[in-house]
Amino acid sequence: MPFPRSISHEARAMLIRAVRADGVPLNTLHVLPDPADHPAWADLKTAADAGYAVAMEGIAGSLRATVETITVGAARVHVATPEGVFDARRAYIDLHGGALVFGGGGACRTGARMHADQHRVRCYGIDYRTPPEHPFPAALDDCMATYAHVLAHHAPADVVIGGRSAGGNLAVAMLLRARAEGLPMPAGLVLLSPQADLTESGDSFAVNRLVDVVLPGSLAATNLLYANGADLRDPLVSPLFGDLSGLPPTFLQSGTRDLFLSTTVRLHRALRRAGVAADLHVFEAMPHGGFGGGTPEDAELRGEVTAFVEGVWGRSGVKIQT
Numbered sequence: 175m176p177f178p179r180s181i182s183h184e185a186r187a188m189l190i191r192a193v194r195a196d197g198v199p200l201n202t203l204h205v206l207p208d209p210a211d212h213p214a215w216a217d218l219k220t221a222a223d224a225g226y227a228v229a230m231e232g233i234a235g236s237l238r239a240t241v242e243t244i245t246v247g248a249a250r251v252h253v254a255t256p257e258g259v260f261d262a263r264r265a266y267i268d269l270h271g272g273a274l275v276f277g278g279g280g281a282c283r284t285g286a287r288m289h290a291d292q293h294r295v296r297c298y299g300i301d302y303r304t305p306p307e308h309p310f311p312a313a314l315d316d317c318m319a320t321y322a323h324v325l326a327h328h329a330p331a332d333v334v335i336g337g338r339s340a341g342g343n344l345a346v347a348m349l350l351r352a353r354a355e356g357l358p359m360p361a362g363l364v365l366l367s368p369q370a371d372l373t374e375s376g377d378s379f380a381v382n383r384l385v386d387v388v389l390p391g392s393l394a395a396t397n398l399l400y401a402n403g404a405d406l407r408d409p410l411v412s413p414l415f416g417d418l419s420g421l422p423p424t425f426l427q428s429g430t431r432d433l434f435l436s437t438t439v440r441l442h443r444a445l446r447r448a449g450v451a452a453d454l455h456v457f458e459a460m461p462h463g464g465f466g467g468g469t470p471e472d473a474e475l476r477g478e479v480t481a482f483v484e485g486v487w488g489r490s491g492v493k494i495q496t
Contacts, residue, residue, distance in 0.1 A: 175385050181459045184469040189459065192387035199390040206395040212306035215399060219275055219304065226272070227280030233467070239290035239297070241283055246323045249316030250301040252283040254290035264295040264332040264487060265324050267360075269317065269341030269348075271463065273393050274369070274400040275304050277340070289336065292476065293483055298324055302344065309402030310411060317348040321357065330358035334483050339434070339463060342368025346413035346441075349421055362486035363424040364479055367434045367462050368441060370414040372397040372406045376436025386433040389462035414441050418448040425453055425482040427475060429460025453482070 175197065177189045193199050207214035238257040243250055268289045270277040278301045286299025300320045302313040324333055337345035342365040349359060374392055384390045401411050409416030414437060424445055428438035438454070445452035455478055457464075457471055464472050 178459050182470045185459065185465045185471050188465045188469065189387055189461070192461075199384060199387040201388060202384070202390050206393075209395050209398040215275070215306045219306075222272075222276040223279045223281065226277055227284075230281045230284040233288065234284045237284070237287040237291055239287040241287050241290075243283070243301075247316065247319035248303060248312070249319055251320050251323070252286040252299040252301060254286040254297045254299065256290045256294050256296075260290075260294045260296070262296070263328065264293075265328045265334075266290070266293050266295050266297045266483070267320065267324060267333065267335045268297055268299045269302070269335070269337035269344045270299065271337075271339030271341050271366075271369075272304075273396040274313065274340040274343065275396050278302070278304060292480060293334075305399045305402065310400055310404050313344055313400075314347055314351065314410060317344050318351060318355075321348060321352060325357065331361050332487070333360040334362045334364065334486060335360050336364035336366070336479075337368065338366040340369045342366060343370050343372075343413060346370055346416070346418075346421070347410045350409055350413055350416045350418075353420055359420065359422045362422050362483060364482065365424060365426045365438070365441070366464075366475075366479075367428050367432050367438060368426070369393070369434060369437070370412060370441050371437045372401065372412045376434075376440060378433060378436035382431055382433045382435060385431050386461045387431070389433045391433075414444060418445050418450060421445065421448070421450045423451040423482075423486050425455070425479060427455045427457070427478075429457045429462070429464075431459050431461045433462055 177186050239254040241252050241254040243252050266289050268285055270282045270285055282299050282301045286297045290297040298320060300317055302316040304313060335345050345363060345365060404411050406412055407415050426438050426442050428435045442452050442454040460471060
């Protein structure tokens with residue numbers, strides 16, 4: 175599939191680096207184990223998390239926020255605090271990506287620092303438990319425990335929840351469960367290419383197969399490993415199929431080459447039908463998870479997210495506290 179010249183030079187270079195000379199995405203070389211082979215998954219998760227952490231080291235060197243790790247129930251939570259003056263009343267909850275299996279540890283810790291710097295608030299990065307040791311609903315339990323902890327320290331209107339990919343799944347599922355348990359909704363929700371449909375029923379799972387250089391094929395193996403026998407259409411497993419009424423204003427992002435484009439588009443329409451204020455941003459030729467940072471498109475997306483968060487908090491005239 176030719177790479178368009180309608181995107182920045184930096185973005186096009188990223189797409190070119192992600193494929194072999196014959197155009198096949200390098201990520202197709204990674205074969206996932208059978209869902210029943212738990213030792214193989216444990217080994218893969220250790221290797222993948224180490225790789226994520228190394229990839230984030232370069233970013234970590236430029237961050238200013240400090241971070242401490244606390245335990246909330248069975249969850250580890252990385253609490254990042256911006257350097258200097260910041261808005262102490264407000265909080266951002268970050269749910270990391272990684273196909274509901276990977277992305278914890280050092281990468282999650284660095285992600286919390288990134289969001290603290292970006293939004294100038296305290297960020298709670300949930301290092302939720304993952305399979306094969308801890309399948310559904312362990313991650314969701316960790317998110318719920320952390321949300322209750324955050325609400326004990328911040329008013330609901332001062333909280334925004336954000337999730338990328340698998341984190342987007344957990345962000346929506348957490349709010350469906352929070353609503354059922356009588357907990358208040360946060361001020362806003364940020365969903366970056368959310369993995370909200372583990373049945374993979376949307377059009378782009380066929381159309382963008384091998385077109386998405388980051389996520390070139392199905393995640394059925396990780397989905398089954400995570401669900402551990404639960405119905406993949408259960409709204410707490412695939413929140414696209416839930417009753418979304420009453421959720422807070424939502425920012426959604428995808429790209430024309432994203433394997434999860436259909437899921438994001440369908441979730442946006444479902445939110446709108448449920449009466450939720452929802453904005454959808456689709457970027458030209460962007461694969462799953464963005465272009466990897468350092469491109470004008472990634473900077474534009476970051477600016478859009480920041481503006482959305484500022485807007486739901488109505489920050490104009492708000493006094494910044496230390």
